[in-house]
Amino acid sequence: MAPLQTPLYAWHTAHGARLAVFGGYDMPLWYGSAKDEHLAVLTHAGLFDTSHMAVVMVDGPEAFDLLQFCFTTDLAACLGPRKAPLKPGRAVYGAFLTEAGHVLDDAIVFMLGGTSFMVVVNAGMGPAVARHLTDCRRGGQAEVRDLSGQVGKMDVQGPLAATIMGEVLREPEAVFEGMPYFAFKGGFGERPPAVGAVVTRDGVPLLLSRTGYTGEFGFEIFTAADAIAGVWETIVATGQRYGAIPCGLAARDSLRAGAVLPLSHQDIGAWPFCHHPWPFALPYMPDKSQFSKPFLGGAALEPCQAPFTYPFVGQDLRKVSPPAEVLDQDERVLGQVLTCVTDMAIGWHANRVVSVASPDRPPDFRAGGLSCGFVKVADPLPWNTTLILKDKRRQIAVRVVKDIRPDRTARRPIQTMLQPKEE
Amino acid sequence: MKELSELNLPEDVRYTKDHEWARRKGETFQIGITDFAQDQLGDIVFVELPEPGDVFQNGDEFGTVESVKAVSELFMPLGGEVATVNAALEDSPELVNNAPYTEGWMLEIAASDPSEFDQMMDREAYLEMLKGS
Numbered sequence: 032m033a034p035l036q037t038p039l040y041a042w043h044t045a046h047g048a049r050l051a052v053f054g055g056y057d058m059p060l061w062y063g064s065a066k067d068e069h070l071a072v073l074t075h076a077g078l079f080d081t082s083h084m085a086v087v088m089v090d091g092p093e094a095f096d097l098l099q100f101c102f103t104t105d106l107a108a109c110l111g112p113r114k115a116p117l118k119p120g121r122a123v124y125g126a127f128l129t130e131a132g133h134v135l136d137d138a139i140v141f142m143l144g145g146t147s148f149m150v151v152v153n154a155g156m157g158p159a160v161a162r163h164l165t166d167c168r169r170g171g172q173a174e175v176r177d178l179s180g181q182v183g184k185m186d187v188q189g190p191l192a193a194t195i196m197g198e199v200l201r202e203p204e205a206v207f208e209g210m211p212y213f214a215f216k217g218g219f220g221e222r223p224p225a226v227g228a229v230v231t232r233d234g235v236p237l238l239l240s241r242t243g244y245t246g247e248f249g250f251e252i253f254t255a256a257d258a259i260a261g262v263w264e265t266i267v268a269t270g271q272r273y274g275a276i277p278c279g280l281a282a283r284d285s286l287r288a289g290a291v292l293p294l295s296h297q298d299i300g301a302w303p304f305c306h307h308p309w310p311f312a313l314p315y316m317p318d319k320s321q322f323s324k325p326f327l328g329g330a331a332l333e334p335c336q337a338p339f340t341y342p343f344v345g346q347d348l349r350k351v352s353p354p355a356e357v358l359d360q361d362e363r364v365l366g367q368v369l370t371c372v373t374d375m376a377i378g379w380h381a382n383r384v385v386s387v388a389s390p391d392r393p394p395d396f397r398a399g400g401l402s403c404g405f406v407k408v409a410d411p412l413p414w415n416t417t418l419i420l421k422d423k424r425r426q427i428a429v430r431v432v433k434d435i436r437p438d439r440t441a442r443r444p445i446q447t448m449l450q451p452k453e454e
Numbered sequence: 455m456k457e458l459s460e461l462n463l464p465e466d467v468r469y470t471k472d473h474e475w476a477r478r479k480g481e482t483f484q485i486g487i488t489d490f491a492q493d494q495l496g497d498i499v500f501v502e503l504p505e506p507g508d509v510f511q512n513g514d515e516f517g518t519v520e521s522v523k524a525v526s527e528l529f530m531p532l533g534g535e536v537a538t539v540n541a542a543l544e545d546s547p548e549l550v551n552n553a554p555y556t557e558g559w560m561l562e563i564a565a566s567d568p569s570e571f572d573q574m575m576d577r578e579a580y581l582e583m584l585k586g587s
Contacts, residue, residue, distance in 0.1 A: 065496050285523075
């Protein structure tokens with residue numbers, strides 16, 4: 032089957048993108064330089080075509096119950112430190128599991144209204160997730176619709192994202208008011224009353240969300256498939272004045288790995304969804320002793336068996352390429368490497384990892400880049416354990432860490448990001 | 455990505471199917487990767503090269519080039535002993551992207567059989583191969 036194309040395919044080819052098939056779509060890997068694109072998201076902003084991602088709508092009186100049963104996060108207890116219920120205008124990350132507790136896909140669930148939810152899953156996964164949800168439906172009171180290919184999406188990620196969007200949107204001050212991390216406003220298609228709450232100066236309705244896949248401050252933007260090309264052109268032109276550049280999937284992959292975010296079907300997949308760096312995606316009670324709700328796949332995770340997934344960071348930028356083994360210092364095989372990429376924005380300094388965006392970076396700091404990613408091992412490991420990663424051509428020593436790229440900006444309040452000082 | 459017509463394919467080097475090039479320099483041969491190869495790899499952030507004195511057969515893996523995304527092997531365009539390596543690539547691997555046939559050269563080798571050079575593709579044959587791929 033020929034690869035699918037997003038509505039921005041012609042733009043990518045006209046702008047020199049190196050393309051590769053990802054999730055069934057011909058997508059840009061980079062335009063000029065994947066390294067510059069990665070760095071731009073830390074220093075200015077990066078613009079990503081993410082129209083390959085799939086949207087599944089779940090509507091009806093039982094929509095909440097259906098998602099509450101199929102989604103790992105407890106929708107009745109997920110907002111803020113006090114675990115308030117999900118409410119319209121808020122989104123939450125989690126996963127859809129099989130009966131065995133394996134990952135079908137990860138997702139962000141956006142609550143559009145009391146009985147209306149938008150579920151955003153990975154490229155090519157719309158039909159499978161829609162089928163899964165339809166099969167899980169107990170009554171007929173929830174309508175599941177796969178909108179794959181019918182929604183346009185792009186991400187604006189980086190410290191200048193709000194400043195750029197401030198020029199693109201009508202009444203940006205009102206839009207940015209009360210919009211913390213994982214909040215969203217507006218809408219697209221025919222979904223009053225939210226549609227129209229966020230509109231470009233050209234009058235295009237958007238759903239604007241404080242989410243993303245880079246770990247950095249910014250937005251995901253959803254609109255009608257036939258409107259995304261115009262929105263993209265507008266944001267590229269505006270962004271250009273602020274040093275924002277279009278970015279491909281290579282930068283997206285290295286940014287998300289440095290931000291300790293999993294790639295579905297690579298870092299999470301056909302094994303039990305637990306003992307991983309994303310416990311917030313499971314409905315643990317505050318004391319972590321048990322789950323706060325019954326959900327599909329949950330029984331298989333209580334108690335949770337192996338494997339264990341850990342982030343790691345290398346000593347320098349050298350990588351191994353999967354398939355690669357994880358060894359201890361006595362060369363015993365502990366497991367396998369899931370992801371290994373280079374985050375070009377970080378480097379070691381005085382026994383800690385520093386980023387080009389770290390406020391306290393040394394004045395002469397020059398990020399040499401560090402390999403990083405995830406390993407999956409059979410037994411638990413203490414933090415800071417040194418591991419050897421071995422592929423067919425080399426061995427590298429890495430350290431098991433809680434976090435990789437420091438000083439990320441994703442959670443910063445919009446108001447503090449609106450007029451960042453240029454250095 | 456560069457169109458074929460945009461590729462820099464000098465006349466004074468010979469090419470391999472693995473996208474390495476070699477240039478005769480008196481008694482030795484200078485080798486590196488082609489403009490097509492660097493364009494396909496994207497940003498090169500690390501180059502791993504052998505030591506002077508190491509000996510390789512034609513087609514042997516002699517090192518790696520590492521982009522942000524992947525690690526790729528380098529293959530000897532002709533057999534011989536490594537005479538010199540380009541030390542500048544240690545600190546400036548991007549030279550391979552910016553000047554693949556000049557400052558981005560990788561090795562100089564004393565060929566064990568210089569006639570292997572004559573069997574490599576010339577510009578025209580290499581371009582034909584690229585058109586077919």
